[in-house]
Amino acid sequence: MNQSFSPRDLGAHAAADDLFTPVHPAAFNAVSPPIFQTSLFTYDSYEAMEDVFAGRTRNFIYSRGDNPTVREFELLVARLEGAEDGRAFSSGTAAITSTILSLVEAGDRVVAVRHLYNDVYRLLVKLLGRLGVTVDFVDPSDHDEVRKALPGAKLLYLENPSSFIFELQDIVALSAMAKEAGVTTIIDNSWATPLFQKPVQHGVDIVVHAASKYLGGHSDTVAGVVVGSKEAIAKINSTSYPYVGAKLAPFEAWLLLRGMRTLRVRLKEHERSGLLLADRLKQHPGIARVRHPAFQDHPGRATLTGYAGLFAFDLTPDIDVARFVNALREIRLGVSWGGPETLVVPAKVALQIPDRMTTFIRFGVSEQTIRFAVGLEEPELLWNDLQQALHAAKR
Numbered sequence: 437m438n439q440s441f442s443p444r445d446l447g448a449h450a451a452a453d454d455l456f457t458p459v460h461p462a463a464f465n466a467v468s469p470p471i472f473q474t475s476l477f478t479y480d481s482y483e484a485m486e487d488v489f490a491g492r493t494r495n496f497i498y499s500r501g502d503n504p505t506v507r508e509f510e511l512l513v514a515r516l517e518g519a520e521d522g523r524a525f526s527s528g529t530a531a532i533t534s535t536i537l538s539l540v541e542a543g544d545r546v547v548a549v550r551h552l553y554n555d556v557y558r559l560l561v562k563l564l565g566r567l568g569v570t571v572d573f574v575d576p577s578d579h580d581e582v583r584k585a586l587p588g589a590k591l592l593y594l595e596n597p598s599s600f601i602f603e604l605q606d607i608v609a610l611s612a613m614a615k616e617a618g619v620t621t622i623i624d625n626s627w628a629t630p631l632f633q634k635p636v637q638h639g640v641d642i643v644v645h646a647a648s649k650y651l652g653g654h655s656d657t658v659a660g661v662v663v664g665s666k667e668a669i670a671k672i673n674s675t676s677y678p679y680v681g682a683k684l685a686p687f688e689a690w691l692l693l694r695g696m697r698t699l700r701v702r703l704k705e706h707e708r709s710g711l712l713l714a715d716r717l718k719q720h721p722g723i724a725r726v727r728h729p730a731f732q733d734h735p736g737r738a739t740l741t742g743y744a745g746l747f748a749f750d751l752t753p754d755i756d757v758a759r760f761v762n763a764l765r766e767i768r769l770g771v772s773w774g775g776p777e778t779l780v781v782p783a784k785v786a787l788q789i790p791d792r793m794t795t796f797i798r799f800g801v802s803e804q805t806i807r808f809a810v811g812l813e814e815p816e817l818l819w820n821d822l823q824q825a826l827h828a829a830k831r
């Protein structure tokens with residue numbers, strides 16, 4: 437059920453949006469959707485233009501607002517997530533910022549899980565701080581702490597599992613608590629994708645994605661998307677989207693639609709290789725700890741119907757981090773994840789970013805932690821590379 441997705445789903449959602457309906461038949465049943473590489477749309481008469489502007493008839497106007505290729509991507513993600521509508525952006529961060537800005541105003545308070553994507557942490561603390569919005573960071577496993585923080589808050593921000601340490605959250609319990617307190621719940625679902633977790637089914641109001649990662653899947657585009665109720669997306673459309681101006685380009689939307697045609701098979705392979713390597717690393721004497729959601733006995737696992745290929749491991753103190761990383765031959769050093777290439781990010785290097793969350797170490801990341809994004813290479817090749825690098829880096 438959760439993994440039922442076929443390339444035929446592309447363009448199969450005409451009923452979801454009347455604006456989109458005339459577009460797909462015009463595509464001559466092309467198996468790959470066309471790119472509407474246009475900034476604007478024209479009208480045959482004064483009356484036709486006026487009808488569109490007055491909302492009496494629907495047509496596209498300008499691609500900062502709506503574009504057919506972008507719309508196809510938005511509706512595909514909404515459909516996969518079981519949400520009513522969606523809005524795409526030029527990055528995951530733009531999607532997250534615009535979503536949060538549509539919900540908060542000066543004097544409001546946000547409750548967020550204590551460990552989240554670094555730029556979202558900085559958005560909450562720095563930009564929203566300047567605008568008079570405060571944040572309470574909570575331990576998502578401490579439900580009493582969350583329950584106490586929620587009354588009077590505007591939104592609850594989750595990531596299941598969280599960035600870098602892959603801490604799980606019971607999104608069913610947390611979103612129910614938020615609902616009871618009248619608080620809107622947002623989750624970053626980039627890790628699981630809608631194939632491995634459908635938060636809307638579990639009570640979450642709004643789902644955001646760094647489409648740059650698994651949805652695109654080929655390390656060739658930066659993009660984001662948010663999905664939720666028609667009302668939630670309408671609010672984004674009226675309060676932040678047009679002015680933030682961080683619209684998704686038609687070509688980028690086309691790359692995402694292309695990438696998503698293989699989402700199911702890619703994720704299965706990321707999952708299989710990730711679990712295989714996580715299991716072997718766990719048994720290796722050079723590894724102190726593997727931070728993979730499959731190894732956590734936590735209720736937050738219940739909403740995951742599969743595991744992505746992104747996790748972390750801690751080297752034992754007798755393995756030198758720099759020497760380990762420099763000894764890798766197949767596996768490369770680089771940020772981001774979700775593409776075909778296997779990548780590592782040492783926490784020790786990530787911590788050098790100015791303003792990196794000061795709480796990073798306190799929540800269990802050590803200087804020996806390595807974030808590991810398992811790509812689509814033959815897993816035995818990756819295992820050989822890890823083994824030889826661990827051997828070479830032993831002090």
Ligand SMILES: *Cc1c(COP(=O)(O)O)cnc(C)c1O
Pocket residue numbers: 526527528529530553595599624626627645646647648649658659660772
């Ligand atoms: C990369 C990432 C983002 C931000 O996405 P961009 O497209 O880089 O702006 C947000 N959340 C998570 C979990 C990410 O890994």
